[in-house]
Amino acid sequence: MSDIAAAWVISEGLAGLRAQALGLAEAAGLTPELRELKPGAPWKWIAAKFWPNPLAAVADAVRAPRPGIAIGCGGMAGSVLAALRRRSMRVVQVQNPRMDISRFDLIVANRHDELTGPNVFVTRTALHRVTPARLAAEAEIWRHRLERFRRPLVAVLLGGSNGRYRLDREVGARLAAELAAMASRDKVGVVVTPSRRTDPGVTELMRAALTPSDGWVWDFSGENPYFGLLALADLIVVTQDSVSMISEAAATAAPVMFAALPGSSRRQRMFLDGMMREDRIRPFGGRFSTWKVAPMNDTPAAAAEMRHRLGMPGLGMPGLGMPGLGFGG
Incomplete structure (x- = not known):
């Protein structure tokens, strides 16, 4: 053929x-x-x-x-x-x-x-679609734009409520408070990219909580920073509702933590357990942490x-x- x-x-x-x-x-x-x-x-x-x-x-x-x-x-x-x-x-x-x-x-x-x-x-x-070439190109585009944020830099990828997990304003407020506390306690920068599925109210809660610590939440204007954040983050935190976003984050050289959400899914649990057994991801407990990882793609x-x-x-x-x-x- x-x-x-x-x-x-x-x-x-x-x-x-x-x-x-x-x-x-x-x-x-x-x-x-x-x-x-x-x-x-x-x-x-x-x-x-x-x-x-x-x-x-x-x-x-x-x-x-x-x-x-x-x-x-x-x-x-x-x-x-x-x-x-x-x-x-x-x-x-x-x-x-x-x-x-x-x-x-x-x-x-x-x-x-x-x-x-x-x-x-x-x-x-x-x-x-995460590849080493795409990450390298996006790193060059976003390096200067993100240099004003404190390092280490934590990128946060927000999903949204679905039929299995809940990310409403109550849950979003708790996560926003944890991220703000981490920024203050661990002296790290925090940048957040919501998805189209993210409740706008959750996005605003994130912005209000992180602004005092010089955090940043993308407002959907201008270029999408998603791949740039993947390329330049020292740690990536992803809400657990999205297998795709966790997989994309795992394709980078950064450690990945998942933020637990109320709800349950047997298949999602199997995915998370498999990734944790290989120590590619860990649960997010409100603190900055790194460990040795290799890209998984x-x-x-x-x-x-x-x-x-x-x-x-x-x-x-x-x-x-x-x-x-x-x-x-």
Whole structure:
């Protein structure tokens, strides 16, 4: 099979899903074309696994000409990919598709998905777009802008409430107080980037608590500092609701702590426990702390396996010294 330069990246309009599939495509050296799945009525109200004709439900997103490969993330993408494979496309699914795994050429699943099979490649972390090159470039962009903050520098990545965890104003106020106390007691700088999911009230509580200690909370104006903070932080604190953000933070050279939130998730607990067993992350207890770590990034290994399985020539991609867990089953 000849090298495949172009690939569709298929997902719903959720940034976390899109970033995982896009990260895999980029790491494999492909040229990704984003295709957002927007089913119309009545299919937008029906789970994709029940669609009788997935390609008709999202016709605008899958119009020809089609490249040789499609990479998708999420349940809706899984149904579409399986249908595309019946049309002779090679398809790679990120996350458990919750359907017959034989309908995919490759599935890349996190170990907390508990999915095994001859075509399932298991990773420790979520896939993402954090690379050494991107971190180095962002460090150069943001180094001067962040030099006014005290060092060591703590970057805080805020998620938001979801169906499993709660990050409302009550919880946000407690976390803001802990961060402010750490800034004062441990003499560290604190910079915070909220996400689109963060309650604006929580963001304001953070700003009010950290301003007296010369902290900074991004207000969504100007350039997004996210990758710059990842690149330059001496410690990264992430709210525990987001596997993706914890995985992105773990791909850096900085120690990572997760801020516990009220709620529960068995799969999330498995993810956190696995990362703690390897001492890549630790719980945040309100104090600055560092320990020796190495970047953990399984995206390059997953990309190399995808190229191998689909018969695509290797690109000599760096970063394969931190492999995923391999194939389950």
